[in-house]
């Protein structure tokens with residue numbers, strides 16, 4: 205008896221959700237690895253994760269799934285949600301199939317070798333320890349781009365893994381905007397009276413930092429019945445379902461800025477995960493649109509809201525009450541200014557909102573050249589240092605604070621970096637739209653009322669899952685394509701109030 209569309213769709217959902225069960229079980233183990241696992245647990249954890257990854261891969265590449273997707277694509281009586289899920293799953297399936305099992309295995313092996321080489325190289329502070337592994341990785345990624353196929357640039361094929369549909373043709377103008385428009389702003393800031401942020405480095409006890417972070421996350425609308433926060437060495441967000449989202453943070457008692465911003469940032473990621481439709485568990489419409497959109501959610505909260513004066517009108521008295529000694533001589537205005545201090549520096553993850561994008565642009569230019577074959581790995585440190593001199597006016601004293609600072613390339617993640625800049629640019633464009641759609645938004649923020657903004661983000665972004673690409677979402681929300689001028693205007697406004705430029 206031929207099966208009805210509904211029966212077929214049910215079988216498809218069942219397969220996808222079983223794969224999700226396995227993947228989220230891996231995510232629990234991965235979260236534990238970064239938070240509570242004792243050091244001796246590493247070997248056993250490694251094999252557990254690898255077994256689960258194999259199982260998920262098997263489910264997601266099965267003939268049964270392929271046949272179901274093929275058959276369901278021909279059925280006209282699927283509803284709209286079903287059609288979108290099937291369309292996206294089919295695209296994923298076809299893309300995965302382009303890589304042979306032998307290639308995937310080789311890539312997995314090379315990734316772990318390359319990551320270990322990176323750790324070793326960082327320990328020795330010596331890029332040459334990393335170079336041979338990285339060369340092999342670049343060769344594999346170039347091969348992967350050929351296997352995926354591309355129309356114009358091999359980088360397009362790889363970047364698509366992180367930001368569907370993104371290409372060099374879209375990214376080049378974005379980074380050209382940064383190259384041309386940010387240096388004059390930076391020059392004006394450098395010539396202005398500088399901001400004092402030394403009070404951030406007073407002693408802020410761990411427990412009070414933690415308590416305040418929970419207050420802020422609650423005010424943002426993070427649901428602690430459907431998530432929690434823990435400590436880890438590097439802050440991250442992971443999710444096992446919209447009803448179980450994990451944030452992590454780190455605390456430096458002698459640098460309060462370190463935790464505060466990363467906490468609001470991860471909170472923004474967490475709100476996106478909690479806002480995904482629960483009834484689409486394991487299906488494309490139940491997952492985030494792209495890394496760039498994910499990052500837009502963290503940055504709208506961290507930068508547009510959290511580093512804004514209106515936010516601190518409400519929160520600063522509460523912060524001062526928690527840290528009466530440390531902040532007694534610091535006004536809300538001084539705190540706001542310090543939170544937005546601009547200063548060229550060596551490390552991307554510690555950079556301010558403006559110079560951050562030079563760090564990303566430098567990585568983008570370098571990885572594009574590595575993938576197209578116009579730059580050799582052995583010339584990477586020289587190129588890196590040259591670009592840092594050119595755009596940030598500083599030269600890394602060693603490899604660790606230069607070319608070895610990020611883990612991404614050791615993971616084979618070429619095409620990932622631009623999603624950080626896209627995130628900031630989408631955030632600025634969405635934020636401008638939110639202020640139009642919610643006319644008294646800033647007033648609400650200054651009263652600590654953040655619910656309407658969260659509702660707006662849910663309505664415009666969260667609830668759609670992967671239904672729209674980032675470009676489509678941007679057009680739907682703002683009526684136009686990604687336009688870097690929103691970001692430029694946003695930072696000009698901000699720094700006018702701080703540096704008087």
Ligand code: CO
Pocket residue numbers: 469473499502
């Ligand atoms: Co982030």
